[in-house]
Amino acid sequence: MTSAACSSNPSHSAGSFGPIERAANRLVGAAFSPHRHDTYTIAVTMAGVQAFNYRGEIRYSLPGQVLVLHPDELHDGHCHDEAGFSYRAAYVPPTHVQAVLGGAELPFVVDGVSPNPALVAAAYNMVIDCAGVEDPGAYEDALYDLSEAMNQETGKVTAARIANRTAVMRAREFLDTAVVDGVQLEELEQVSGCDRWQLSRDFRALLGTSPYRYLQYRRIDLAKRLLREGATLADAAHGAGFADQSHFGRTFRKAVGLTPKEWLRSDLFRTIVL
Known part of the structure; x- marks a missing residue:
């Protein structure tokens, strides 16, 4: 038996970023031929075992793990056994990750699969939790967590600095007045006078959570x-x-x-x- 079910569609993302592509697939006996994306492929296997060739080796992705394929890396995808597999994915442009990392080298998850709890949680948030959510802040928040988790997975740590308490308190006070109407990070930039991604780091450092949450x-x-x-x-x-x-x-x-x-x-x- 050979079958494949797929839905793939753009979904709303953060303001100036525009929409990203998402997919929900189920394969039984089918296979993807070798191909490349110009985005990060962030995928979680929902059921079964996904097998794929990546960087000269065959890899396996199981439920509870995250699959992270670097832009422009050749890969395929096929069923490990006759039961097939299903997965959900988000295709995140490297420019979006760069916006968070501010010019740092793009993180490269060498094996293509990771069980790291922080990275898995960030991937589920990106792929599942914020899918279909119209609020651009949900994508911005997921993007920050995913970028930082990928960075940490590759052993890179954001340089420590003293958090800007004044900017954080201004942002918090503004959020308290915008509960119903909502707010986007560019608005918080204007209110706080601080770059949105640095503000996200400082907000987490001082208040223990992100502006969106x-x-x-x-x-x-x-x-x-x-x-x-x-x-x-x-x-x-x-x-x-x-x-x-x-x-x-x-x-x-x-x-x-x-x-x-x-x-x-x-x-x-x-x-x-x-």
């Missing part, structure tokens, strides 16, 4: 208040600035560990910190 936490706080006041799930999602109820549900579960419905049924719903 800080905003999502504030939105969840607002949604909880609206729900306590009797709002429906749909009204709470809209009132807290989420694009749709599905995005609200995913973000809520990441922040709280429960779906909004489970939270409403729990004792946490009645817990109010004074």
Whole structure:
């Protein structure tokens, strides 16, 4: 039996970056012939075992690992056994990674596959979590984490520097006023007077999270208040600035560990910190 199912389409990314290509594939008995991309291929195997030839050796990608192929590297792809495999991928232009790294050499994951937890988490965020999310900040956040994780995987460490506390506090104060409307990194650049990617590093260093996730936490706080006041799930999602109820549900579960419905049924719903 030979079959292949594939969907590939551009999805919205960060403001000036434009859309990137994403794919969801299932192969049984089929194979990709040798080819190249001018982007990074970031893929996670969802089921089965993906086999591919890369840099003179056959490699295998299993669920729980991340496949990272460097731009312009020849590779193929085929089934390891008759069960086939399925995967999801995002094709990230090297110029996007360069925007984060600021002129540093592009990271090269030599083996093409890694089980590194930080890189796997960053890849899942890029490939799955922010796919279809209209908020450009989701892609910017995923891009930062992926670029830094790839850099660390190759043994490179961003040079230490003193974080710009003034810029971070200005950015945080602005985010507190933009919970419903949202904000993009270029706006934070103007408010803070700091380069967006350096601001992302400093924000993480001083506040323990990224500007994007800080905003999502504030939105969840607002949604909880609206729900306590009797709002429906749909009204709470809209009132807290989420694009749709599905995005609200995913973000809520990441922040709280429960779906909004489970939270409403729990004792946490009645817990109010004074």
